[in-house]
Amino acid sequence: MIAVHNLVKQYGKFTAVDGVSLDVPPGEIHGFLGPNGAGKTTTLRMIAGLLKPTSGRVEVNGHDVAKEPELAKASLGFIPDRPFIYDKLTAGEFLRFHAGLYGLDGKGVMDRVHEMLDLFELRRWENELVESFSHGMKQRLVMCAAFLHRPRAVAVDEPMVGLDPRGARLIKDVFRRMSERGVAILMSTHTLEVAQEMCQRLSIILKGKIVAQGTVDEVKKLAGGSDDHLTSVFLRLTGGSALQEIDEAV
Amino acid sequence: MKGAFTYLLLPHLWSSRNRAQRREKGDGVRALLFGGVGVGVFIALFYGAAWLTWQLQDYDELGDYLLRLGLSWIFMTFLAFLTFSGIVTALSTFFLSDDLRLLLTAPVASRRLFYARFTRTVSQSSWMVVVFVTPILLGVGVADCAPTRFYVTSILTIVPFAIIPVAVGTACTLLLVNVFPARRARDLLMLMGFLFSGAIVILLRMIRPEQLVRAESLPDVTGFFSTLQSPVTPLLPSFWAGELLFASLKGGWDLLHAGALWTTALACCVGLRAADERWHFSGYSRSQEAPKARFAHFRALDVMARFLPLSPVRRQLLVKDVKIFLRDVSQWSQLLLLLALMLIYLYNFRVLDLGRIPYMSGFVKNVYAFVNLAMAGFVLSTVAVRFVFPMVSAEGPAFWLVRKSPISMHDFLWSKFWTGLFPILLLTETLTIAANELLDVDPFLKIVAAVAVVFLSLALVGLAAGLGARYPRFTADNPSQVAGSYGGVAFMILAVLFLIVMIVLLAWPSTTYLFYQLRHRPIGTGRLVMMGLSFGAAVAVSLVTWLHSMRSGVRALDAMSN
Numbered sequence: 060m061i062a063v064h065n066l067v068k069q070y071g072k073f074t075a076v077d078g079v080s081l082d083v084p085p086g087e088i089h090g091f092l093g094p095n096g097a098g099k100t101t102t103l104r105m106i107a108g109l110l111k112p113t114s115g116r117v118e119v120n121g122h123d124v125a126k127e128p129e130l131a132k133a134s135l136g137f138i139p140d141r142p143f144i145y146d147k148l149t150a151g152e153f154l155r156f157h158a159g160l161y162g163l164d165g166k167g168v169m170d171r172v173h174e175m176l177d178l179f180e181l182r183r184w185e186n187e188l189v190e191s192f193s194h195g196m197k198q199r200l201v202m203c204a205a206f207l208h209r210p211r212a213v214a215v216d217e218p219m220v221g222l223d224p225r226g227a228r229l230i231k232d233v234f235r236r237m238s239e240r241g242v243a244i245l246m247s248t249h250t251l252e253v254a255q256e257m258c259q260r261l262s263i264i265l266k267g268k269i270v271a272q273g274t275v276d277e278v279k280k281l282a283g284g285s286d287d288h289l290t291s292v293f294l295r296l297t298g299g300s301a302l303q304e305i306d307e308a309v
Numbered sequence: 310m311k312g313a314f315t316y317l318l319l320p321h322l323w324s325s326r327n328r329a330q331r332r333e334k335g336d337g338v339r340a341l342l343f344g345g346v347g348v349g350v351f352i353a354l355f356y357g358a359a360w361l362t363w364q365l366q367d368y369d370e371l372g373d374y375l376l377r378l379g380l381s382w383i384f385m386t387f388l389a390f391l392t393f394s395g396i397v398t399a400l401s402t403f404f405l406s407d408d409l410r411l412l413l414t415a416p417v418a419s420r421r422l423f424y425a426r427f428t429r430t431v432s433q434s435s436w437m438v439v440v441f442v443t444p445i446l447l448g449v450g451v452a453d454c455a456p457t458r459f460y461v462t463s464i465l466t467i468v469p470f471a472i473i474p475v476a477v478g479t480a481c482t483l484l485l486v487n488v489f490p491a492r493r494a495r496d497l498l499m500l501m502g503f504l505f506s507g508a509i510v511i512l513l514r515m516i517r518p519e520q521l522v523r524a525e526s527l528p529d530v531t532g533f534f535s536t537l538q539s540p541v542t543p544l545l546p547s548f549w550a551g552e553l554l555f556a557s558l559k560g561g562w563d564l565l566h567a568g569a570l571w572t573t574a575l576a577c578c579v580g581l582r583a584a585d586e587r588w589h590f591s592g593y594s595r596s597q598e599a600p601k602a603r604f605a606h607f608r609a610l611d612v613m614a615r616f617l618p619l620s621p622v623r624r625q626l627l628v629k630d631v632k633i634f635l636r637d638v639s640q641w642s643q644l645l646l647l648l649a650l651m652l653i654y655l656y657n658f659r660v661l662d663l664g665r666i667p668y669m670s671g672f673v674k675n676v677y678a679f680v681n682l683a684m685a686g687f688v689l690s691t692v693a694v695r696f697v698f699p700m701v702s703a704e705g706p707a708f709w710l711v712r713k714s715p716i717s718m719h720d721f722l723w724s725k726f727w728t729g730l731f732p733i734l735l736l737t738e739t740l741t742i743a744a745n746e747l748l749d750v751d752p753f754l755k756i757v758a759a760v761a762v763v764f765l766s767l768a769l770v771g772l773a774a775g776l777g778a779r780y781p782r783f784t785a786d787n788p789s790q791v792a793g794s795y796g797g798v799a800f801m802i803l804a805v806l807f808l809i810v811m812i813v814l815l816a817w818p819s820t821t822y823l824f825y826q827l828r829h830r831p832i833g834t835g836r837l838v839m840m841g842l843s844f845g846a847a848v849a850v851s852l853v854t855w856l857h858s859m860r861s862g863v864r865a866l867d868a869m870s871n
Binding site: 141 | 316319320323324325327328331407408410411412413414415416417418419590591594597
């Protein structure tokens, strides 16, 4: 599970994340939505232990990220929006190194690496340098790495960006299967169709604050129209689409 | 193994191995060129150190004293370099390196990460010192017939000696990033670094080391060395390293200074680790922050550009290039170092004592005029490979913007050419005219040199722009990396060949003219025609190099767009 309590992040006088609280129990896929610059990535980076919160607390599977960072990180899979992969390593070498970082050792490691490469359809690229990979392939390799150590919680930032429909389908299936097995998944996304299709609950963040939280139906009701598509609900909650301005500009 | 901090160094080792196994175009040429220069420097340092040690052996106790002083002096220089290098390297390895985004999300103990990063910082900061100090110590050891223990002690000295200043530098960085955001600290350090290097270069030149080789100035030299002794010196690791090495050179052991070096190095590691555990995460977190950066708008540049007789496309390209250059501290601050080198270049001509060869001074002055021209050409090539050659590559991932715009590649590359030409022409012309004035060469040669520089600039800037377009590296992290690529090395080789041809074509008619003028004899028509042809050939070679390079560059860019 992932639990965030009253999280605040300030950059000087600017508050990027302002009292965010959310709870992702085991087996739930939780959608984290919001316009650009709303504070989604900053929140996820604090959950992953990459940024120090100004105040508030993050727990991953019962471990406080600030007090027990190693235990918290050991049970979390993090997929960032701009992942880093060593360009001059092969896919196999990168995954082996990554496994070592999480303390995976012994004969079983290569079996697990191959299992993940097979799952994400990268097996035939195992011995190729990462620098020759397309964006989508890199994205799938990062997913291989994130799931290698069988995390019990996953925080993922924009997982569908750059993936072809087949890749996107694959990721959705993997996330569903993981949630069925009790993994808590917090997923930030701009693709509202994906959120509507996959997430049991949603949190919508605007200017660093959670403005709506609940199941998809609850969020729709909160926005004042239960039959709307999620896109219109999202636009209503986050400030409209300014269609008139678009007409004028075009 | 997986629990050891060395595990975290594996990706770099594997990457280096993979890079070595997969050869890229130009690797051989580059290895040959840089390897050749490296071996040359190694041999020069080795023989220089050995020669000096042999000379000092003639002065018995004074020689020993000077050798001892010299050793701690060398280490003192390296101490300053290592501290500064430690600050800059730690900024990258501990705070700005991309792989930290991966490592910090993994369950890696902060202690392990610290040791891995500190090992990288020490090795990256000190490899150059090791490369320089090895031939020096070998030279001293061979000349003094040192026992094996000297070489063993050398290794045991260099390791703690490198750790101490790098640890101090890393501690400074830790403090800096907890006060300033890391990216601003990097700009500040970059500027300080170039100011520091420039000041050191000027200082070293101003003490006129050429006096050391004049026998008549020896009493001054001993006085000069004695002033280097100061009360703080014995407290510095450079002094301990010098004493330790000197003792082992003479076949003894100096356990006091060995102990001082090793215990201080270990204490530095322990202290720094404690500080790192306490402040690294907060510093790293700050380095991820992107507050609104302060920057100069250069509105005057926009206004001035409006008055230039350029098409809107060329004007916008020019304004963009100049603004990016001026806003990037790592770019323009290198000009400070260049300025320092220029001052030294001119200073060398000022202190050149040609009066010591009374009958030949006129002749030597005129020879120097061509040496000056060749040197100015070399400076021009170096500046061009650093600033003009990477201009196309500097577009980086944003090159798509140019390619999708209705701009011809011809306009694009020529805009780069003119942007590079004017400052470089101004720089080289100033250097040549000022140096020839200081030398007081014949007025005819002054004119030849001034005109030649115009053609040299056209040709070399054109060659740099053209080759830069033919061999771009859009993925390079910085322009220095582009300059060191296959195309950059090829440019330097071609530039040197071009300079040799030009000097030959200009020197023959110029010296012939001066020879006849000195003898007050008229020049025959046949010879005049030959002289004219030689000057003409120089002009033709320049123009062909310039225009052909630009044309081939444009063709390469067009091919890329299609």
